[in-house]
Amino acid sequence: MTTIRADVLTVPGVELGPENPLPALRPLDEAHTVDERTRAGLPRDMARQVGYEPLRGVLPVRLLDGYGRDRAEVALDTLVLENDRLRVTVLPGLGGRIHSLVHKPSERELLYRNPVFQPADFALNGAWFSGGIEWNIGATGHTTLSCAPVHAAPVPGPDGSPMLRLWEWERLRDLPFQVDLWLPDGSDFLYVGVRVRNPHEKPAPAYWWSNIAVPEEHRVLVPADEAWHFGYERTLRRVPAPVSDGVDRSYPLHGTYPADYFYEVPDGERRWIAALDGEGHGLVQTSTDLLRGRKLFLWGAGTGGRRWQSWLTEPGTGGYAEIQAGLARTQLEHVKLEAESEFSWLEAYGPLATDPERSHGTDWAAARAEVAGRLASALPRTTVEEAYEAWLTRADTEPGERLHTGSGWGALEVARTGGKLPGTPFEPSTLGAAQEPWLELLRGGTYPVPPGDAPPGPTLVSRAWRDMLETAPADPVTEYHLGVAQWHAGDRAQAVRSWERGLELASGAWPLLRCLAVADRETGHLERAADRYAESFDRLCAERGEGGEWTAATVALAREAIDALLAVERPAAARSVWSRLDPAIRERGRFRLILARLLLAEGDRPAARAVYDAGFEVADLREGAEAVGEVWSRLTDERLPPVYDFRMRPTV
Structure with a gap:
């Protein structure tokens, strides 16, 4: 059996x-x-x-x-x-x-x-x-x-x-x-x-x-x-x-x-x-x-x-x-x-x-x-x-004792719609900390102010949740989430207005500044994007607490900020971001590649080459990405070493 x-x-x-x-x-x-x-x-x-x-x-x-x-x-x-x-x-x-x-x-x-x-x-x-x-x-x-x-x-x-x-x-x-x-x-x-x-x-x-x-x-x-x-x-x-x-x-x-x-x-x-x-x-x-x-x-x-x-x-x-x-x-x-x-x-x-x-x-x-x-x-x-x-004939049969638990997002959607999905129950018991503020918005019409010891939580972007955010009392965190939902819907001008309104009232401004920096970069305002990224990272460093979420936020924002600053040829400002990272983070493969780019921007080609010679592995290298080879080609005319060759197409 x-x-x-x-x-x-x-x-x-x-x-x-x-x-x-x-x-x-x-x-x-x-x-x-x-x-x-x-x-x-x-x-x-x-x-x-x-x-x-x-x-x-x-x-x-x-x-x-x-x-x-x-x-x-x-x-x-x-x-x-x-x-x-x-x-x-x-x-x-x-x-x-x-x-x-x-x-x-x-x-x-x-x-x-x-x-x-x-x-x-x-x-x-x-x-x-x-x-x-x-x-x-x-x-x-x-x-x-x-x-x-x-x-x-x-x-x-x-x-x-x-x-x-x-x-x-x-x-x-x-x-x-x-x-x-x-x-x-x-x-x-x-x-x-x-x-x-x-x-x-x-x-x-x-x-x-x-x-x-x-x-x-x-x-x-x-x-x-x-x-x-x-x-x-x-x-x-x-x-x-x-x-x-x-x-x-x-x-x-x-x-x-x-x-x-x-x-x-x-x-x-x-x-x-x-x-x-x-x-x-x-x-x-x-x-x-x-x-x-x-x-x-x-x-x-x-x-x-x-x-x-x-x-x-x-x-x-x-x-x-x-x-x-x-x-x-x-x-x-x-x-x-x-x-x-x-x-x-x-x-x-x-x-x-x-x-x-x-x-x-x-x-x-x-x-x-x-x-x-x-x-x-x-x-x-x-x-x-x-x-x-x-x-x-058994597709709607209700399942028995739970052997594993998934996310609470389905339970939140069922709470919002009141719908029934025979055979696939999304039960209230699966709701967790990520869903709690959204459940409060659903039931009370207000998105709660999050504790100050954590970065903002996940954002929901569907039309129903966007409508709720638009009618909720305006405060910085609500404007932040509303702007993200508007951005997702393609209403980028309104998203920027929401983030700017939130910024006027915010004490913890770095998440809003980062969103505005992305908007600037996507619309071709590269200098202003670099300014906002630099300010966002400054604010994050002043406000951050301890723990894995803060470390993850620091790592992610530093990557984006350095990239934006190098895009407008501001290596000194990029170096300032780099210098405030924990040494263990700077040793990660992604940041070794960033260091090579930074050294190139500073004009120190031998030091950039030394990064490659010492070896590194970019753990989160994107499928089809050619960044490792592109930086190498700026360093030398030598053939790309096989250890760095992730090319998925013929070279032009």
């Missing part, structure tokens, strides 16, 4: 660190975008969805950028779902990701299982880690829930065996969702029922990609003859599959640079994707038809891709590729979810054994047919459809 148990996984890793308390006002740096010219050449439905409410920023979610790279043993909570055929290990504190999927009769790990927990700046809000199966909801990119807790509890499955339900409130789009993991007795396949709901009175943009890490030595097969290739040059073009530009792209190591291949699975074809080793064994994923898209992401064999592979895992332990399944054809698209409706589907994951001469043969049609035939024998399409219908 299927069982569910709690356990702990101990691996080398790092702590996530505190959230960045500065609201994320800057535009989203998301690599998966295309220009209008490219969009005009796409199929009409695809172009429409590419242009449908793309995300501009990650508010109200906070950034996670406080982690490092000095690993020690860390203990991660797990939930283990197991029958006599499969063992599924889930990380409920890290987005509900499946860490491991083991086929017990063959003793095969079907996924790429990362041997370390090493966050990197790949999620929309920063911290993300590689490996396993992650559930990407929200908007183009890795979900903001990558390193966040979700709710978890058992639910009776369709056959009476226990099913593990994971659920949360996705805050970028304000959409609740659930993921039900179900192992029928004796099954070689894990069933995953997914539901995304829109409880609101207007349509919402929906996004979902199930992201599966597999060993990169495997061949990836999918029922398609064409794909949309997207590279980090931000170009999207249609190419034949599997061979394009004379190279068989179904083998991830045949590529040089990181790339996405979004496959054109013909209408009516069964949706599946598989990754098979040289012996023809591996993992297959299939689903009901609503989950339309299939994708391969590869790091390639180039220097940058290899550097990222070692950066995200443990050198010498092998690399990974990603096979994915999504609601749209590409990850550049968002799909309209109508008001008071839902999307739901069923996925299945399990082992597949094929004839390697056929599945690895040069005849692509025969290789695909081999996989499709074996899948049909192991798990007929009708079985998946019947399992989906059976799962739907």
Whole structure:
């Protein structure tokens, strides 16, 4: 019989660190975008969805950028779902990701299982880690829930065996969702029922990609003859599959640079994707038809891709590729979810054994047919459809004893709307300190003055909360939060007015000054932005207290202030900010890179070069970022050392 148990996984890793308390006002740096010219050449439905409410920023979610790279043993909570055929290990504190999927009769790990927990700046809000199966909801990119807790509890499955339900409130789009993991007795396949709901009175943009890490030595097969290739040059073009530009792209190591291949699975074809080793064994994923898209992401064999592979895992332990399944054809698209409706589907994951001469043969049609035939024998399409219908009868079943607790944001939204979400209860008991002031605003119409021993708390930005802030008594903290909400809504002039009103009354002015500095920089007033950043940092240093939140605020504001000051060639003022940082902060890799920039601005090229020669690691280096190489190119004409080469595209 299927069982569910709690356990702990101990691996080398790092702590996530505190959230960045500065609201994320800057535009989203998301690599998966295309220009209008490219969009005009796409199929009409695809172009429409590419242009449908793309995300501009990650508010109200906070950034996670406080982690490092000095690993020690860390203990991660797990939930283990197991029958006599499969063992599924889930990380409920890290987005509900499946860490491991083991086929017990063959003793095969079907996924790429990362041997370390090493966050990197790949999620929309920063911290993300590689490996396993992650559930990407929200908007183009890795979900903001990558390193966040979700709710978890058992639910009776369709056959009476226990099913593990994971659920949360996705805050970028304000959409609740659930993921039900179900192992029928004796099954070689894990069933995953997914539901995304829109409880609101207007349509919402929906996004979902199930992201599966597999060993990169495997061949990836999918029922398609064409794909949309997207590279980090931000170009999207249609190419034949599997061979394009004379190279068989179904083998991830045949590529040089990181790339996405979004496959054109013909209408009516069964949706599946598989990754098979040289012996023809591996993992297959299939689903009901609503989950339309299939994708391969590869790091390639180039220097940058290899550097990222070692950066995200443990050198010498092998690399990974990603096979994915999504609601749209590409990850550049968002799909309209109508008001008071839902999307739901069923996925299945399990082992597949094929004839390697056929599945690895040069005849692509025969290789695909081999996989499709074996899948049909192991798990007929009708079985998946019947399992989906059976799962739907339990989708609203209330979960049992809580095995893990997520955030309180869903409970706050339920308190605001009074809505009911059968099957995914967001209970008042989950409300915490982050939600308390907003609950007071909801009930009493006033946002409370926060204690003076902490930076401002998280901001809410949806229309309903913005309306409440606009009618609340005006005081500095209310004007601060109102300005952030107005900025998010695109009313930047009104946001500036709100922050300026707050500044007139504020005793602790640094958060408002920082917001105004961002506004100045975004509107091209660089000198005034530098002035305000410098003043904001001065005020922070005079007002700050002790504790992790204050340290996180100091680190984040110093980074922004130094960057703004160097942008207007004021190295002396930037040095003043640098000199007031704790020595331990100045030794972090991010600040070693900042030091190299500062020394260059001061004209001390040998000292800047010495920073590189001594070595540093920027723990939160952004996916696709080229800052490390750009500073190097200003120092010397020498080739960029491989340890600093994170380039994901050809050099121009």
